[in-house]
Amino acid sequence: MKGSKARSVLPGFGLSLGFTVFYLCILVLIPLAGIVVKTTGLTWDQFWQTVTSQRVLASYKISFFTSFFAALINLVFGLIVAWVLVRYKFPGKKLVDALVDLPFALPTAVAGVALTAIYAPNGWVGSLLEPLGVKVAFTPLGITIALIFIGLPFVVRTVQPVLQDLEKETEEAAVMLGAYRWRTFRRVILPELIPPLLTGFALAFARGLGEYGSVVFISGNMPMKTEITPLLIMTKLEQYDYSGATAIALMMLLASFAMLLLINYIQWRSNRRAVTE
């Protein structure tokens, strides 16, 4: 198979790329440049002090770990959900399929309030867990749950189309060669799913790092314990400290960007390999 070279017979390269870059610049790059420029209002020392102060460091840790675990859980369960939705038929499947998109549609603040109500010590689930000594709301566990809610559709919706497109032939060939189901899954299906799973994981993780609306309700916002990085940005804004706020924002931006870049690179390589093979 050949990839399209720079001289393609297809038209519209200039127009589509030009428009893409133009729109991207106007809507994303120029506004984001505002953050970088605002941050340059600080000296290097001030910048460094802002982004490495004890509270801020603690918040990175909390944001990072809760987002990471939430994304990990979404990775596993998201795959199962996607698999079930693509491969099996069962009553109410359409409804379940629609349910997956709910976290996109529900305003994050509503999600936060609803989740807090459920997982608070006097809530439906919280009151069941309380006697077991498990506290959910107002602990890092609560933050993780909110982030699982927020990130779920990212994993399911990236895995689903690929799973749907997976060539049945390869799978069937493997079965005909006598491979057991589990081995087929591990050797044939899973490798194909790794790129979308990674993308889904990265998107859910990156989204989790930045999430604010739903988390503030359930986290309890205790400094050093359950204070997330976006909350610190809000705190800075509340003191009219725009430069400080953008400094932390810049750190978050760089972290997300680096991760997305890495994941996209991995995905693109694995796709190219698949095409050239």
Next chain:
Amino acid sequence: MAGAVTSHLSHEAAKRPKHITESPIVKWVLISIALLFLALVVLLPLISVFIEAFKQGMSVYWASITDPDAVSALKLTLMTALIAVPLNTIFGIAAAWAITKFSFRGKNLLITLIDLPFSISPVISGLIFVLLFGAQGWFGPWLDDHNIQILFALPGIVLATTFVTFPFVARELIPLMQAQGVHEEEAAASLGAKGWQIFWRVTLPNIKWGLLYGIILCNARAMGEFGAVSVVSGHIRGETNTLPLHVEILYNEYQFSASFAVASLLVFLAVITLIVKSIVEWRTSIVQAGKEGEQADAH
């Protein structure tokens, strides 16, 4: 016809031979796990929203969604989505076309930049427009001199929403079009088809599901966005409050039932788009069946 395989896969799944699927036990265990997980994480919050919404009865529910402030918030939300979603759709198609049909340097960087708004904290998404268009921002003084209001008015809300929902359509289309490759388009081009013809006749039919899906997600997120819009709205009652902001205000006024009632309105809006999707899907499946019949005749 990779596209065709995708679109009628549901029929395919039913026809698959038994020996390549899992045992029924595994199947039902997986289904149960998936359903339990969704119930705990997604369904439960949804149910609690509706229970709260109807707690004080139908009349309170009705009164809160027909309140003039709620109605104007609904109008503003729909208006915003109506502008932001088509803009991002056009962008998504253009971006996916450029990225998947051609090869050029810096492609990974471009894809990553397109993804970026997903991962930016809503707090920051609002802040960047304040830094640009705020009275203390770059363009603030100029805008003020020319009496143009961007922040705390419709344009600001649309900008923030467009930013937040920026990647949805593109993100949905890129992997799909990448998997489909360029062969069909190249074949059409060699037969003398012109640019737009290729797109309308060859590409669009192949990507329509992905496209529709992207639009629906983009729309859902556009209507539900809270954080970024909250920064640029100014919260003027009956004027610049979107539905999610109205929900927050009601909640802060201890009108819990009213607040959840308005939130449920957003759920309904999302459901309506999904119903539209199902109708389109159903209509095309009839057409598809007809087409398959014709193809069978031709063979």
Next chain:
Amino acid sequence: MSNMAKTKKFSLRSIMILSVFALALAGCGGGNGNNSGNTSGNSTTTTDNASNTSGSNATEPKPAVELLNVSYDPTRELYEAYNKLFIDYWKTEQNQDVTIKQSHGGSGKQSRAVIDGLKADVVTLALGYDIDAIAEKGLIGTDWQQKFDNNSSPYTSTIVFLVRKGNPKGIKDWNDLIKDDVEVITPNPKTSGGARWNYLAAWGYALKQNNGDEAKAQEFVAELFKHVPVLDSGARGSTTTFVERGLGDVLLAWENEAYLSVNELGKDKFEIVYPSISILAEPPVAVVDKVADDKGTREVAEAYLDFLYTEEAQKIIAENYYRPQLASVAEQFKDRFPTLELLTIDKDFGGWKEAQTKHFADGGIFDKIYVPGS
């Protein structure tokens, strides 16, 4: 086959129409923005209407005017009632129609919106600090606090305790809050204006108990915040945590908020406790000079705030559980507002600027409470 071609064409056309529509709408969006910014244009049209009808009227009505009052969260009911009163007053007095738009949100956030270009004619916020921030940007004269009576605060409030019915933990004063089994709910002073009053009241109490020993006072507030299990970002969030989630034994709240919670959320579930000493919270008001002058609304904006000091308005204020400034109205509602020793921000804390830098700014005393090893 022809059937399919038709559907394709249909979807093609509809998408095209949709995109054209979108672009047109985007254009309109810009236009709308123009209009809302350009209120003087709007009022000219009203002038034409007015002069047409003026023939039949003896006194010529002035063109209608619109005010935007940017306020903080708990004042909604207050200004809803007050706006009606003022609109009637202005109509009879000046024969001019006024529409008043309201915007509510966290005090700091609202102040930022005004700084960033929200066209507020008047601001009615929770703390002087937030209006100072606007004044610093030149939108309001720095002498704003002298423009209206009582430090430009037409009403005051104080910080009280809301406890569960029957006061099971026996909470009577600030030192009861640091008893072993007591949990205290208060919002985060870094993000909530109301919480700063809570913190300062506690600090003032401790200072008084320890004869002005600041180290002891810091110990006390540090101990107090060890009893806080959840720091919500806003006052309303804390109330929800206390009332709906059932967390904590005592909620530190504004007096008016405490009354509102009791009335709205259950008279049989909570009661209000007045500590021996608290702080005089003075939510200030100001005309945003730059906006009012640009829009030509100064006269009505000033009248709007001035009228807050009249007897009728002060009654509405007292009915909404804010403490009125007018002695006659205060006398009338004295059962509602018990007298207690109140510290003031200017006398006891050297004004907001000083309090802010010392206690709440990054690296201030409040931060030290939470950073281990300091």
